[in-house]
Amino acid sequence: MPRVLVLPGDGIGVEVTKVSLDILEILGKKHGVEFEFETGLFGGSSIDAHGIPVTKEVLDKAKASDAVLMGAVGGPKWENLEHAKKPESGLLAIRKELDAFANLRPAVVYPALADASTLKRDVVEGTDIMVVRELTGGIYFGTPRGIDKISDGEEKGYNTLVYTTHEIERIARVAFDIARKRKKRVTSIDKANVLEVMQLWRTIVTKVREEEYPDVELEHLYVDNAAMQLIRRPKSFDVMLAGNLFGDIISDEAAQLTGSLGMLPSASIGKGALYEPVHGSAPDIAGQDIANPIASLLTTAMMLKYSLNLDKAAVEIEDAVKRVLEKGYRTADIYQEGTKKVGCAEMGRLVAEELNG
């Protein structure tokens, strides 16, 4: 019985998560799976009830679950709180609790939406990339770090880019494992021509592939070249593996190929797993039933695939979404003339209809 902790959060997080739960209920019945759902307060809603963005009780439940499905957190009401009490600090706390060291960010360009991209249709159509970013190491966490005064009028700011063998091995394995479920190609991104730490990165990634994943193809690209190739030949990539800093940049660049924030899922995995759409709580449209629930639905598909071993159900969600888009239904954020505009709940109902159909 898969145990899922559901944290709808704030704003449109609540609306899109409801759609995902309805779809999970349908899939559960269809596949004879009984999900054990627990729901918790998270972000602003937790601050309102308990004064903090996430309680120990919720963190314990997250650890005891097979997966955590989140909506989004934040909003103007909680914006001026001190940093540690803000909704977003709850996110960092839960990622830490789950030891979530791998961030998975797919970027898929659906044929029906290829014109929404800022690149030409023939360049982006068919793009299906998974960016695997290391999330708990690298320059964002390395020490020493700081800003020191070195003389009058002169200061020195510095950070440290550091990776250990163990950190590189475990993120490389995540990328190779995922590649095995896809087209079996990994592109590892580094800057081995300039940085020693990236020489180690390249050596270890190569070794892991040779010893454990000889069936997966591996190419290495320097990050500057990778950034260029990603907009020149996006279709040629399958899994892109990168450290924290380069992955941060490359995953946003890949996301932009697809055109809309409302379509982007993500996952952060480690000892536990947190599944969350890339978008935030969108206070400007919250409560109006116009949010795009597809990012949350595709996030749910990732959860089924990567944490619950329900690959078939995951593909059913992805295919149902594709068919609804091909039939011309769009939420406001991806609407184009000649298509049919629908709201959040209605988009969910259309996906459900495809699944039941």
Ligand code: NAD
């Ligand atoms: P946002 O992602 O919430 O919204 C940016 C823009 O995209 C808005 O115009 C919004 O209407 C639109 N948008 C986003 N998701 C959409 C969807 N599913 N369907 C249709 N339109 C959508 O980012 P923001 O406005 O910068 O932040 C709002 C709040 O969310 C802030 O408090 C921020 O800190 C928080 N935030 C949370 C997360 C998270 O929970 N992981 C991520 C980003 C921002």
